[in-house]
Amino acid sequence: MSERKPIVAGNWKMHNDRNETRTLIRQIIQNGKNLGQNCEVIIAPPFTSIACAAKEIENSAIKLGGQNIFWEDKGAFTGEISGPMLKEIGCTHVIIGHSERRQYFGETDETVNKKIGSAIKHGLIPIFCMGETLIERETGQTFEVLKSQLVKGLKSLKVQNPVDFVMAYEPVWAIGTGKTASPEQAQEAHAFLRRELALLWGDKFAAETRILYGGSVKPGNAKDLIGQTDIDGGLIGGASLNAEDFLGIIEQGTGF
């Protein structure tokens, strides 16, 4: 049994206005038994709903994450949100390098690296996402791609405490497609990422780092996926928008 406390994180993406945010959080809190006791629960609403979410989760075990961060603290950067701003609104975590940001918003390993650096500097826990596309998997480049994303994303950085760092393996072909990586495929990628992290930051750090799986996780497949040795929880998209499904994943995936 691993000592790594599981994490189930909901990436709401561009969903949920404030009313929907209030309703969903209330449903999660009302129906979640012992929420957060044996599993960390994080939600990452869109920026306009974060303040409302922060109020709703008061006195609950739910933690808040941003879906993006800019690496400068302040300045003329129209449309961006900084680490201090995320902290001030109540975020403890921030998702960085999600494939949708890489695909649609020009995020590169270099910008991911700066963003992770900024999150660390401001005491935000990065949820650092990596994953291969379908074509990369089919042409046998999965591990090369993962290694490159990992090494470049963490270049010149160091986190002191492994509880303050989270990684996520999200195969791009499994995101929002209903196609899930098989538990074996996911386990293989997670074990690989953990070994590569050990080469960078040492065996002990890697052994204690939570690595989440993301890509069409549902209550029905959560147990098989999160039950794998190197899978420490889930980063949930679509299913995190429904309280029953989100709680089902927590229950099935972590047994709590």
Ligand code: 13P
């Ligand atoms: P889905 O769960 O909708 O496939 O999305 C996964 C994801 O991208 C989480 O960050």
